[in-house]
Amino acid sequence: MTANTPPLLIAGFFAALCLLCSSLALIDFRRGIIPDALNLAVGGIGLARAIVTGGAVAGVEATAEAIIVGLIFWLFRRLYFAARKIQGLGLGDVKFLAAATLWIGLPGIPVLILIAALSALIAVGGAQLAGQTLTRQTSLPFGPFLALGLLSAVAAQQWFGLS
Template sequence: MHIDSEAAYLIGFYGTLCVLCAAVALIDLRHGIIPDWLNLAIAVLGLVNVVVTEDASAAFTAMAMAGLVGLLFWLFQRLYFRLRHVEGLGLGDVKFLAAATIWVGLAGVPTLLLVAALAALGVAGALHLAGHEMQRQTSIPFGPFLALGLLLTPALQRWLGLS
């Protein structure tokens, strides 16, 4: 029996990524944290994916881009806290974005963030319409939305040709 390589890819890599992203969403919703081991698992799976679909040198480039994104969002997180005295983006979110960069590349980060932000705004609007009081200080875990962005961005890149 012949197994299509794209089907194997979906089942192996993307299926595992779906499970990891579901875990990120559930844990962040329940506990307000994205565990380091989950971010590491997403990063390692992404690196294996890059090695399998491209080559080892591409994995080093992906790690460098992930480090750059992690550093930029860490600086953004610190700057926001310094200016507002409120944590707007958690360190787990920053680490998640770095790990996600391995999957989507530098060019995919804006798409991931757009999907996450629009989904978060949609949920906040729905909560408001449902009668929940939404204020500037209202905290909503962003991890589930980042996870959704990570799951949709590779699909958009792969099947719609977006980068």
Template sequence: MAILSFALLCALCAVLAWIDIRHGIIPDWVNGAIAGLGLLRMFMAADFVASLAAFGEGAVIGAVFWLLRRLYFALRGIQGLGLGDIKFLAAAGIWVGIEGVPMLLLVATLTALACVGAMQVSGRALTAQTAMSFGPFLAAGLLVTSAFQQYGF
């Protein structure tokens, strides 16, 4: 069950990345599918109480990042994270828990920085106003963190 659920997560993350790159949004149905699959995996591996705890962690993570989004907007006057990213982080929290969020964000940030560096080296002009979809990097962070937690690599 663990390998099948991880394979489905990989497929959902690929769909998420494709849609976010092409359209600049993360659809609610993708976030819902990732959350639902995570809850199903937790229920099959443990029990209802563990599933409920995972749901609670996802809700807390979503709330924290929603508050950070609001704070950033209050300070800068622009949105830093989209609501799709916030919903994705809540769904990802079901998979990796609160303890996995720092690693997820580290992987997402490092891969985004590597992409920006490659764009800069290739001669693409980047400014502080350049918008970039963060969903694909968050998806990579979720996959790496989940694989590390489940399989130890």
């Protein structure tokens, strides 16, 4: 972030991201799908933020990183399907991770994944403690946890200086 970027503008970008992530989480939880329009909005606002805070070169770098992350997770998705014959990661999740990279860059992806995985494990543990039967075939929408991971990673980078 450049020194002359108004803090109110940064807060506005984050507020927009919060709204988009909330919508995404709710839709994925209810319908098991992350709409392309929401992924596009997350990515578009993330790209706009990268350009406003770092210039055109930062926008190009963020886009290249997003493409790399998208390809890595798409490949991971394909390999998992080849090994297990079931989809373990939805295509909407892959697109969301690519869009999220425009916000947090490559260094933020491990933080996002860690927070998403831990929060999903906590949710599954809570469901089992509440008496819900879960098997290896139980489907769990991962979008809400990815959204939480993204918001946490952005906040950690922005306000705590973690990269």
